[in-house]
Every structure is written in C-alpha cells, then in structure tokens.
Amino acid sequence: MNNNDETKNNVFWHQSAIKKEDREKQNGHRSIMIWFTGLSGSGKSTIANALQHKLFEKNINVYLLDGDNLRHGINKNLSFTAEDRQENIRRTAEIGKLFVDAGTVVLSALISPFEKERLNARALFKQGEFIEVYVKCSIEECENRDPKGLYKKARKGEIPHFTGIDQPYEEPKNPEIVMDTNKLSIGESVEILISYLFDKAGLLLNIKE
Numbered sequence: 436m437n438n439n440d441e442t443k444n445n446v447f448w449h450q451s452a453i454k455k456e457d458r459e460k461q462n463g464h465r466s467i468m469i470w471f472t473g474l475s476g477s478g479k480s481t482i483a484n485a486l487q488h489k490l491f492e493k494n495i496n497v498y499l500l501d502g503d504n505l506r507h508g509i510n511k512n513l514s515f516t517a518e519d520r521q522e523n524i525r526r527t528a529e530i531g532k533l534f535v536d537a538g539t540v541v542l543s544a545l546i547s548p549f550e551k552e553r554l555n556a557r558a559l560f561k562q563g564e565f566i567e568v569y570v571k572c573s574i575e576e577c578e579n580r581d582p583k584g585l586y587k588k589a590r591k592g593e594i595p596h597f598t599g600i601d602q603p604y605e606e607p608k609n610p611e612i613v614m615d616t617n618k619l620s621i622g623e624s625v626e627i628l629i630s631y632l633f634d635k636a637g638l639l640l641n642i643k644e
C-alpha cells in the first residue's frame with residue numbers, strides 16, 4: 436500500500452462547526468482566490484500589492500501569497516524544473532483554498548507558466564471563486580524592465596530553466612481578466628480589478644438581518 440492508499444483508507448474529514456459562509460457573512464464580503472499569472476517582470480507583484488492595499492483600505496480581509504516569498508519558506512525546497520513548479524503551484528493553490536475557507540480574499544502572484552497546473556488550481560475552487568488574471572506583457576518589455584536583473588543573468592546562462600528564455604510560458608486560454616501592462620498603467624490595472632471585484636464578482640455582501 437502506498438501513502439496515498441493509506442490516506443484514502445484511514446484518514447477522515449472533520450466538518451468544521453463554522454462554515455465559510457458564516458465567515459463571509461461576518462466579514463460582509465465574499466472570499467475569493469485571485470490568481471495572477473505572467474512572465475517575470477510583467478507586473479504581477481506590483482499590481483497584486485497595489486490591489487491588496489486598496490482592498491485593505493476598504494476593510495476587506497485580504498492576503499497576498501507572493502511566489503518569491505513562498506519560496507523563502509513553505510516552498511524553499513523547490514527548484515524551477517517543470518516538476519517542482521508543478522508542486523509549487525499545487526501547494527500555493529491548496530494554501531489559497533484554506534485562506535478562502537477562512538473568509539479571506541487571497542491574491543497569489545506566481546509565474547505559474549503551465550495551463551494544466553493552473554486548471555488544477557482552479558479545480559480546487561467553486562464556480563466563480565477563482566479569478567485568473569493574466570498579466571500580459573511582451574518578453575521584450577519584461578526584459579527591458581528587468582527589475583531584479585534576472586533576465587540579464589539568464590541570458591548569460593547563469594539561471595537555468597528561466598521562463599520565456601529556456602522554459603516556456605503557456606498563455607492562459609480562458610482567464611477571467613487580461614491586463615496588458617505594455618499598455619495599462621499600474622493605477623489603471625488596479626482600477627479594472629476593483630471594478631471587476633465590486634461590480635461583476637459581487638465582492639460585498641448585502642446583509643440584511
């Protein structure tokens with residue numbers, strides 16, 4: 436029997452006395468996973484951070500899971516091979532699911548370059564609970580920005596498996612939102628996201644007791 440079979444046979448699910456809906460009601464807003472994906476330097480962290488700040492000011496319970504930061508802790512044992520990126524995304528999606536269950540609006544900012552893994556992440560959530568935001572930016576512009584000097588290093592062959600250089604980035608097929616940061620300013624991107632969340636996704640709950 437492998438570990439998976441042991442888990443299936445001997446581990447049971449305990450229903451929580453407090454449901455996600457109870458937490459959402461107490462908070463006055465829905466809990467949602469907002470999944471940013473895009474090349475390094477496309478603007479994921481910058482936009483997600485600015486959005487986080489706007490939501491925090493509006494008293495929304497919000498938390499940002501940044502790929503770089505997770506790789507300092509829970510994901511510190513993972514490299515950038517396709518296999519390890521897959522595990523990186525799986526763990527992050529599971530963490531996001533816990534945060535959503537806890538009533539939080541979760542933002543994640545990971546390159547998450549493969550469509551299959553992003554679909555697996557989406558599959559953990561209910562319909563309408565997972566919002567994929569493709570932060571679209573040409574590789575030329577990302578390389579021009581190069582905020583951490585990583586493209587320069589990758590071009591010199593100092594960073595293996597670098598996304599967009601010697602590892603592919605698969606564009607999302609059906610993202611809820613596409614932000615073209617070649618054209619949009621940071622402020623414009625944040626405004627588009629705020630409108631989507633409040634007007635389309637119904638973030639605020641209309642609670643009448």
Ligand SMILES: Nc1ncnc2c1ncn2[C@@H]1O[C@H](COP(=O)(O)OS(=O)(=O)O)[C@@H](OP(=O)(O)O)[C@H]1O
Nearest residue numbers: 475476502515520523545546547548595596597598
């Ligand atoms: N080989 C390689 N390819 C891409 N990126 C690299 C690599 N090595 C280190 N970095 C730095 O790691 C950040 C990406 O980590 P992620 O966890 O978001 O990647 S992934 O989702 O597992 O693909 C990425 O952060 P962002 O620039 O914010 O995207 C880089 O700072």
Ligand SMILES: Nc1ncnc2c1ncn2[C@@H]1O[C@H](COP(=O)(O)OP(=O)(O)O)[C@@H](O)[C@H]1O
Nearest residue numbers: 475476477478479480481580582616619620621
């Ligand atoms: N229109 C824009 N939208 C987002 N970021 C931009 C834009 N124009 C320039 N930038 C800059 O590009 C860099 C993007 O870096 P970062 O947010 O770390 O990207 P990522 O998290 O995708 O790697 C930042 O230095 C940011 O200030």
